[in-house]
Amino acid sequence: MKLDQHFRDKVRSFYKTNGRLFFWRERKMSPYQMLIVEMFLQKTRAENAEPVIKDFLKKYKLFKLITHAKEREIFRIISKIGLGKRRTKALINASKEITEKYGGEGFPPNEKKLSEFNNVGQYISNAVFCFALDKRLPILDVNTSRVVSRFFNIKNDKDLRHNKRLLKKAEELVPRKNFKEYNWGLLDLGALVCKTKPKCESCPLKGKCSFYNSLGR
Ligand code: SF4
Structure with a gap:
């Protein structure tokens, strides 16, 4: 569909010119490292979290090091970005469960298996x-779902798991090539432009966006 292609192209070119550069986007990450990054990024600002994640990954290079660590030591690090004891426990428990099931250096074989672990879920x-792992998948969180739902005028339920239309559209939109850049672009558009209070005037999608056009500007 032409509108889908327009959306993909605009999102990818936004990433090329305005994408945020984080170390996890600039170098090849292992699945373990990426899981830690994503767990840290939940409800934190990526810019603030970056140095803390870097230090954490230097110290804890494998799940098994987390499982052997003292809870207060993990808490000391992650509390620097406002993450609390609940998140400390979540990180330790997920590491323990994955280590028990897949061994010290193993990892779940696919996204479905990984999503079944406590505190992981489909987005992560x-x-x-x-x-x-270079798998072509949609990345649907509060920010990206807001962009897609506003642009295509799809109802955006709070619980994304039940929002079948939005999930289907998000899946269809993921391009065959450069899907990582597309997903990063969509994350950045949601975080920087299409925020709760959208900055439509500076948005590259405004020409064909349902929400913007409904404003009658
Ligand atoms: S034009 Fe406005 S509502 Fe539409 S995607 Fe851009 S920021 Fe969001």
């Missing part, structure tokens, strides 16, 4: 398999 597992 798709991000890990897309960005670390």
Whole structure:
């Protein structure tokens, strides 16, 4: 569909010119490293989290090091970006479960298996398999779902798992080539431009966006 292609092209060119550069986008990450990145990024600002994630990955290079660490030591690091004891426990428990099931250096074989672990879920597992393992998958979180739902005028339920139309559209939109750049572009558009209070005037999608056009500007 022409509108889908227009959307993909605009998102990818936004990434080329305005994409944020984080170390996890500039170098090849292992699935373990990417999982840690995504777990840290939940409800934190990526810019603030970056140096803390870097230090954490230097110290904890494998799941098994996390499972042997003292809870207060993990908490000391992640509390620097406002993550609390609940998140510390989530990180330790996910590491323990994955280590028990797949051994010290193993990893779940696909995104479905990874998403079944506590505190992981579909968004994180798709991000890990897309960005670390080059699998063509949609990345649907609050930010990206807001962009897609506004542009295509699709109702955006709070619980994304039940939003079948939006999920289907997000899947159809992922391009065959450069899908990582597309997903990063969509994440950045949602975080920087199509925010809760959207900055439509500076958005590259405004020409064909349903939401923008409904404003009658
Ligand atoms: S034009 Fe506005 S509502 Fe549409 S995608 Fe851009 S920022 Fe979001």
